[in-house]
Amino acid sequence: MPADGTGRPAAGAFADTTPDHRRPGPRVALVTGAAQGLGRVTALRLAAEGFAVAVNDIAADERLTGLATELGGLAVPADISAPEAAPAIARAVADALGRVDVLVANAAAMAMSPFPGADMDQWWHQIDVNLTGHFRLIQAVLPGMRAAGHGRIVIITSGWGVIGHPNATAYAASKAGLIALTKGLGRELGPQGILTNAIAPSFIDTPQLRVDADDAGITLEEMRQRYREQIPVRRLATPEDIAGAVAFLAGPGGSAMIGQILQPNGGVTRTRA
Amino acid sequence: MTEYGTDPVAVITGAASGIGAACAERLRDGGWRIAAIDLRDSDADLAVTADVRDRAAVTAAVDEAAARFGRIDLAVTAAGYYEEGIDIADISHGQWDRMLAVILGGTVNTFAAVLPHMLARGEGSIVAISSELALAGSATDLHYVAAKGAVLGLVKSLAMEVAQTAIRVNAVAPGPTDTPLLAPDSLWREPAYLATLPLGRLVTPGEIASAVYYLATEGSMYCGEVLSPNAGAVI
Helix, strand or coil: CCCCCCCCCCCCCCHHHCCCCCCCCCCEEEECCCCCHHHHHHHHHHHHCCCEEEECCCCCCHHHHHHHHHHCCEECCCCCCCCCHHHHHHHHHHHHCCCCCEEEECCCCCCCCCHHHCCHHHHHHHHHHHHHHHHHHHHHHHHHHHHHCCEEEEEECCHHHHHCCCCCHHHHHHHHHHHHHHHHHHHHHHHHCEEEEEECCCCECCCHHHHHHHHHCCCHHHHHHHHHCCCCCCCCECHHHHHHHHHHHHCHHHCCCCCCEECCCCCHHHCCC | CCCCCCCCEEEEECCCCHHHHHHHHHHHHCCCEEEEEECCCCCCCEEEECCCCCHHHHHHHHHHHHHHHCCCCEEEECCCCCCCCCCHHHCCHHHHHHHHHHHHHHHHHHHHHHHHHHHHHCEEEEEEECCHHHHHCCCCCHHHHHHHHHHHHHHHHHHHHCCCCEEEEEEECCCCECCCCCCCCCHHHCHHHHCCCCCCCCECHHHHHHHHHHHHHHCCCCCCCEECCCCCCCC
């Protein structure tokens, strides 16, 4: 949609900010980190909402290609921390499905370690994947969104990016960076009809819990119980809870949400640590 | 006759107009029964004409809704009014008292009335309508802003009090919304103001209703949160 010189499209120029919950929203979604857990469930939810969905993860394995087949979508495997990955992903999606209307920035790297001994390679890896990788991917899909005059960017940040966490300083810093990115992009791109928002989950019942349990040397159920005790509502979020938040922000009902950080984390970020 | 007892039921204050009416419409579209509490009549499944400042009247209305429909799944406190452009020195005691009584008192009265029904079932959702002015402040209309801010304190505290049940308490803080509360000559309708918003326009009542609907239907992990469909007014 050509700008009129003010940088603001004419009223009604972009259909997906039309506030009517019955209208179909944007049509093509790209989800990073979609091979398992939250990303996978989010991709399935968006497909159920009628989106054509492209799924990205670091490995071109059966989990990713199988999901793409299940969705009738597209697998775009790539390490988003590689500078050349983002334009290649955007091109592949555009060729197969059309320009990206909704980007869900979900892929993340996490390494727990005490700050004094923090490894710089680990620091940069988490920043490169979580923050810079998505910065580049947003750059790559933006021309299509600007040409269309609409778009939704949904960034999965973390409760730890809001309140911090011991031994997760690099991860928390990368996620806090995503929060600032969300707010800046919200302000900068909002006038062009591109709405950027974030979701800050805390404890989610995903395969990552098994890793946490193994690290702690306890059973999966003991791990769940240990996490529950840190959550005011005493329940872990399901991936479906978070996918629901993505669907809200990506769908017609989210048309007045800009630069917001949704926190469906059972009150974790409201407690005084 | 329609069979009641299976459809989810919402009690909405201020349901006759503006944001409350939009919430009623959205929920009705989603298959909900609506019990309306408003100074004016409406076409809700149960429309009670009452002033939310009147605790006994609100309690009676909520109890009637529970008796009629068998359950209360959701309460939305949208009753309120706005007085624009009043400097702090010019807010009379009467204006202050009335604003606090309607917005804060009305919200407390509704919370108190629905909570026993939700506690009896062990689940439910309460969504209070606050305002972006409660987050960002305002150079005028301090009585309105103070009342809407107090609602947020109430929401966060009740949310924690009932956290270990399946009752969720949250708020929606709309940006300037195109309702009858904004006069035709309201400063919030001025093009110069709207141009400062990233979205460049007023929020619609339907957009507020969408946030309420989302919290009511998929919001079980929100505990004392504030959703802000505000067109970018407060980021």
